[in-house]
Amino acid sequence: MSTIFELVLSNVVNGVMIGIIYAIIAMGMSLIFGVMNIKNLAHGDFAVLGMYTSYWFFTLFNIPPLLSIPLSFVIFFCVGVIFTRFLFKYVVGELLGSILATFGLSIVMENLMLLVWKADFRKIIVEYGIFKAGPISVGGSNLLAFVFAVILISLTQLFLSKTKIGIAIRAVSQDAEAASSLGVDADRIRLIGGGLGIALSGCGGAILALIYHMYPYLGIQLTLYALIICVLAGLGNVFGTLFGGIIIGIAHSVAVIYLPFALTPAVGFALFVLILLFKPKGLFTRE
Amino acid sequence: MRLSNLIVVILIIIALLSPLLIATQTYLLHIIILILFFATLAQSWNLLAGYAGQPSLGQALFFGMGAYTVGLLTLYNAYFRTNPWPALILGGFVASLIGLAVGAICFRLRGPYFALATLAATEITRLIVLNSEFTKGAIGIIIPVPPSVSTPFFTISFYEKLPYYYITFALMITSFYIVYILSKSRYGLLMQSIKDDEDAAMTLGVNTFRVKLFVIFISSFIAGVTGSLYAIYIGFIDPSMEPGGVLTLFTSIEPVIITVMGGPITVIGPLIGSLIRVGGGEYLRILFGWRAGMDLIVFGILFILIFFLVHKGIWGFIKAKIKPLRGAL
Numbered sequence: 001m002s003t004i005f006e007l008v009l010s011n012v013v014n015g016v017m018i019g020i021i022y023a024i025i026a027m028g029m030s031l032i033f034g035v036m037n038i039k040n041l042a043h044g045d046f047a048v049l050g051m052y053t054s055y056w057f058f059t060l061f062n063i064p065p066l067l068s069i070p071l072s073f074v075i076f077f078c079v080g081v082i083f084t085r086f087l088f089k090y091v092v093g094e095l096l097g098s099i100l101a102t103f104g105l106s107i108v109m110e111n112l113m114l115l116v117w118k119a120d121f122r123k124i125i126v127e128y129g130i131f132k133a134g135p136i137s138v139g140g141s142n143l144l145a146f147v148f149a150v151i152l153i154s155l156t157q158l159f160l161s162k163t164k165i166g167i168a169i170r171a172v173s174q175d176a177e178a179a180s181s182l183g184v185d186a187d188r189i190r191l192i193g194g195g196l197g198i199a200l201s202g203c204g205g206a207i208l209a210l211i212y213h214m215y216p217y218l219g220i221q222l223t224l225y226a227l228i229i230c231v232l233a234g235l236g237n238v239f240g241t242l243f244g245g246i247i248i249g250i251a252h253s254v255a256v257i258y259l260p261f262a263l264t265p266a267v268g269f270a271l272f273v274l275i276l277l278f279k280p281k282g283l284f285t286r287e
Numbered sequence: 288m289r290l291s292n293l294i295v296v297i298l299i300i301i302a303l304l305s306p307l308l309i310a311t312q313t314y315l316l317h318i319i320i321l322i323l324f325f326a327t328l329a330q331s332w333n334l335l336a337g338y339a340g341q342p343s344l345g346q347a348l349f350f351g352m353g354a355y356t357v358g359l360l361t362l363y364n365a366y367f368r369t370n371p372w373p374a375l376i377l378g379g380f381v382a383s384l385i386g387l388a389v390g391a392i393c394f395r396l397r398g399p400y401f402a403l404a405t406l407a408a409t410e411i412t413r414l415i416v417l418n419s420e421f422t423k424g425a426i427g428i429i430i431p432v433p434p435s436v437s438t439p440f441f442t443i444s445f446y447e448k449l450p451y452y453y454i455t456f457a458l459m460i461t462s463f464y465i466v467y468i469l470s471k472s473r474y475g476l477l478m479q480s481i482k483d484d485e486d487a488a489m490t491l492g493v494n495t496f497r498v499k500l501f502v503i504f505i506s507s508f509i510a511g512v513t514g515s516l517y518a519i520y521i522g523f524i525d526p527s528m529e530p531g532g533v534l535t536l537f538t539s540i541e542p543v544i545i546t547v548m549g550g551p552i553t554v555i556g557p558l559i560g561s562l563i564r565v566g567g568g569e570y571l572r573i574l575f576g577w578r579a580g581m582d583l584i585v586f587g588i589l590f591i592l593i594f595f596l597v598h599k600g601i602w603g604f605i606k607a608k609i610k611p612l613r614g615a616l
Contacts, residue, residue, distance in 0.1 A: 039399065087591070090595065091594070095342075096547045096551065097594055099543065099547065100544065100547050100548070100590060100591075100593070100594045101590075101591050101594050103540065103544065103590070104586075104587040104588070104589075104590030104591040104594070105587065105591065106587075107583050107584070107586065107587035107590070108583075108584050108587035108588060108591075110580075110583075111580035111581070111583040111584045111587070112580075112584060114580040115578065115580050115581070115584070220536060224406070224410070224536065227403055227406075228403060228407065231399060231400055231403045235399060260418055262414065262417065262418050263414055263415070263418050265410065265414060266410065266411045266414040266415065269407035269408075269410050269411045270407075270411055272403075272404075272407050273392070273393075273404050273407050273408065273411075276396055276400060276403075276404055277392065277395065280395055280396050280397070280400060281400065282400070
């Protein structure tokens, strides 16, 4: 009895840890959806690119993955600004257009990564030991990933709620026209919001690389999780994604105890449909 | 007879006769058959998402259920191994039952919430099929080639491509005709009212739930029959191998891409989109196939470019160009 309890507890802890990383990626998607009204189908591919960036830093330049996490944030912010300026900007608010453009981008990125890194499974191999607290044992790299994830989410929250630019981003998300009539430069805010969204995805990928293996086709799976989490939280609700991510993460890792590993994502999806039936517009949207 | 009807009849006659000329070029015929398959699948999405405004991402579920109906029937029942054709209709009905169930649950949701819920339903089904002994899991099911049919004048051998061309073509024409008739009927207006403003339609006394169920019934039936026929034609199905697994996300997105490229909310759009997506994709594979994935990179870039060139799909673009010409005449 107590062993099962310990197992569940330990898996819940691990679920929170993986869920919070999904939440970072979903947060980026939610931001982009907010400022530009785009469902970015290439979002997961940016995360995978972040994983590979971290991998290359480690294997080519011997930069430890802990350092490459902040580095990847900066790099992907620039990448995001460039993509926003030259691609996303032209599909703002167009449902079908944005699907076509971002899905095209996803195909291009996926196959470019296949070209560069081949279809092998890769992993950054670093040992940070195992951390034990009572009945719960957690891998050291999981714990580090968790710490980084919490820092990143807190900083994002601070940025969005305290700084002038962050408040402007939220204003544009709510109503772009009203915001521009009040003197907010919506185009500039979109550049920053898009950059931040992609940066969160890339940086989330770099954190994920600490604990997960990478392969080029992982992107579509991450996009799917991010979409599910965004919708669960209510579209455009940036902070709700945190809870959405944790719910999905816990669902996956607790289901592992009772079901074969390959079936666990199904539990997440079933939970998602179930929650939507009771809250048709997501968990944190006011009716 | 109106000019446009005449053009359609002439095109159909050409489509019926021309494959006889290329009957020996099996590769070309195979690509054409695939174009017809995906045009039909895209049309089923066009009806549900284009005309009725319900952006389903679960078309692979209906397609896959049709395919698996044929697969399981031929696997467990000896009769269907000698005559799989009744399974086509059964596959359609199984798919449309699933469609009704999905609709009954997911139609409470709107827009992107609906899309993601249908996608989740597909993923759940895929994972169950993938991990079940009954459906042979990731091994997949091999469907035997249907035995030849003899008529007094000639024998139809299903080892050849030509019979499949005619069957697929008939299926495509039928589905296009159904969508055309529906769009012109009372249901066309009902669907449009739901797409434009569901709440307004409800206050005017439209039973939107029933209309949506009817639309998903037809749409999933078409997708299901297409899936069944696809299973017989390809002769092998599996849930999630990329690409080609019948229940993958890719199979759900493919009809979206095809329809959006060709021109949504037009009857002919899916065929044009399929021509470009399947035909063009195959051509690029010949050109750039020397490096794995190279053709897809080029295709993805083309994709983005097509969006920048034509915002309403290719058929919408052509239509807009034709209109002033018509006025001049």
